[in-house]
Each structure stands twice: as structure tokens, then as C-alpha cells.
Amino acid sequence: MDAGTTQMVGQSAAFLDAMEHASAVAGLNRPVLVIGERGTGKELVAERVHRLSARWDQPFLQMNCAALSDTLIDAELFGYEAGAFTGAARARAGRFEEADGGTLFLDEIATLSSQAQEKLLRVIEYGQLQRIGSNKTLTVDVRVVGATNEDLPALAARGRFRADLLDRLSFDVVTLPPRARADDIPLLADFFGRRMAAELGWRRYPGFSPGAQEQLLAHDWPGNVRELKNVVERAVYRWGDPDSPVARLAFDPFESPWRPQPASLNPSPAQEQVRAAPSLPNPEVPSDFRASVAAYECDVLTRALNAARYNQRAAASALGLSYDQFRHCLRKHGLQAEARSESLKG
Numbered sequence: 001m002d003a004g005t006t007q008m009v010g011q012s013a014a015f016l017d018a019m020e021h022a023s024a025v026a027g028l029n030r031p032v033l034v035i036g037e038r039g040t041g042k043e044l045v046a047e048r049v050h051r052l053s054a055r056w057d058q059p060f061l062q063m064n065c066a067a068l069s070d071t072l073i074d075a076e077l078f079g080y081e082a083g084a085f086t087g088a089a090r091a092r093a094g095r096f097e098e099a100d101g102g103t104l105f106l107d108e109i110a111t112l113s114s115q116a117q118e119k120l121l122r123v124i125e126y127g128q129l130q131r132i133g134s135n136k137t138l139t140v141d142v143r144v145v146g147a148t149n150e151d152l153p154a155l156a157a158r159g160r161f162r163a164d165l166l167d168r169l170s171f172d173v174v175t176l177p178p179r180a181r182a183d184d185i186p187l188l189a190d191f192f193g194r195r196m197a198a199e200l201g202w203r204r205y206p207g208f209s210p211g212a213q214e215q216l217l218a219h220d221w222p223g224n225v226r227e228l229k230n231v232v233e234r235a236v237y238r239w240g241d242p243d244s245p246v247a248r249l250a251f252d253p254f255e256s257p258w259r260p261q262p263a264s265l266n267p268s269p270a271q272e273q274v275r276a277a278p279s280l281p282n283p284e285v286p287s288d289f290r291a292s293v294a295a296y297e298c299d300v301l302t303r304a305l306n307a308a309r310y311n312q313r314a315a316a317s318a319l320g321l322s323y324d325q326f327r328h329c330l331r332k333h334g335l336q337a338e339a340r341s342e343s344l345k346g
Helices: 013-026 042-051 070-078 114-126 152-157 163-169 185-199 210-218 224-239 269-276 289-307 312-318 323-332 336-345
Strands: 032-035 060-064 103-107 143-148 172-175
Touching (some): 013 032, 013 172, 070 114, 289 312
Parallel strands (some): 032 172, 060 103
């Protein structure tokens, strides 16, 4: 699913099943819940439900419930009259009034306060609401599509979400599969890559090299399709060569030899072993400061490599360094050849 447009891309069985489910419930004038991890395209499923419904030509409004305080949520959802609170210079319609006849998508619905949940229940049940600061009852016709990555039945059992509201919202529940599915990754990567190449004005899209494709398939994608989109688009624009396949990926945009490193509160056993071992090569006062520091760093790097059996990533982790930082240190002290040689022996 493409988080940047309303186009939905995918061919895996899990993806197609979810889309078929959303399409089937779209024609019914009932509330729907969409459940899924971040980056799985919950808002796109909500829009699909709206576009395939009889309300397709009416408003489709969205609101992220987690982005607003309790007071602001009430004002945003239900509107207010002039003078209802400090700063309310004039009356304003809420999202329900603005979406009258259409669909209102409420993302992160589990974060609603108990008061907002009670008011939401009344709107869904009776189609009635009151603006803040008014006793006048307004009638609206709005289909609600809620979304969350929380286990709402569990929250209801613990008293954190109204059970009666959950009953009203869950006429049907579309649950999206987590992670970018292996069957969809090549298709999605091609889609995002071509779009970025077009945005950059490239005359052709070179695709990804076999090695880069293997990396894309091997990655776990904790950020789901949104993370995949970012990685692919970043790789294409950084590559800068439309005549050769993209061969370099940057999964972590923060990766840098100069990236600030947080202090480890709970060092691993490997880190403890490396940190406890180093000592100055010569306990006497050194006559050459730079040479002594270099010798000390070489000693630390060598000990870390030995402890990690010349696995450079493991050695970097044990020292609290990124892989790139560790490689930079090896090059600085001319140890990269030795490290490569010992690794091949292993």
C-alpha cells in the first residue's frame, strides 16, 4: 500500500484478502474498525471503504486522535459556540458536521478520553451531538471508520475503552497483516523506485541490483510499507545514476561515523570483557602522546576483534560503535587487511 497516494499496491495473499474484506464491507452503512501496525496503510483502507460506498461523492475527513489533547479533541470533533472557552471568538463546526453525509476516519481511536468516547457513542448510536457551549442538539449522518494498532477488546476488559462503544464500532473489523510481505516487496520497490526516478527527472529507471534486491527481501521491515517506501526512495535519489542498477541501500538514515552514541546503562558481557581488558601499553609516562594513544586504540580494536572471533559487526557492537565507525577506526590504524585476513581464516 502506497502511503503517499491513494493507489494500493500488492499481490500477496494476505494483502489481497485484506483488500477483499475492505471492499466487501464498504457497501454497508455500518461503522468499521481497521487494525494494523504503523505503516501498514490503515488510512488507505479507510479511504477505500469510503470510495467504494454509496457515500463516495461526499466528504471524507480524517483526524488523528493521538495528536490532540482531550479538550481539543472535543472541539475538533463536535465544534463549539462563540465564547464557549477562552479564545473561542466565533462559532466553529466540528468534524462530524463537516463530514455530514460522508465518512469520518478516526485514527488512533484507542487514545480517546472516556468523555470523548461517551460523546462518540451517542453520535454513532443516535446521530446526534451538541457543540461545546450549546444546548442545541444537531443531527448528522456520518459513517465512522476507526483505526488503531491496539488490542481494543483487551483495553475494554481493563476498563480503558468503553465496551459499548467497541460494540458499536466493531460491526466488522479489517485486520491488516504486519510487515512488508515478501511477495509484495519486489512489486512495491519497483513502484516506489519508478516514482522517485520520475520525480528526479530520470529518463529511465534502472531498478535494483541483485544484491540490493536480496537485502530488501532479507530486511525485517519493522516500519512496514512506510519504511520500505523511505528506504527505496532514499536509495534511488542517493544513487544518482540512472544508467546503472541501484546497488546501495541505507536502511538507517542516521547511520554515520560521527553519530552520537548513547551511554550504555546495561553493557553486554562482550562489552564488559572488552572494556575491562584494555590498559595503557606502558604504565610509565609516555614520551609521545599521539603514538601512545594510537597504540592504545590498536590494542582495544585487536582485543575486540579477538573476542568477537573477527566478526567486525560483533566487535563494533561490543565497543559501542556503529559498523561504519568501527571500519573507520580499522582504516585509521591500518588494521583492515589483518582483520579481513583473520576473518577469512575463520
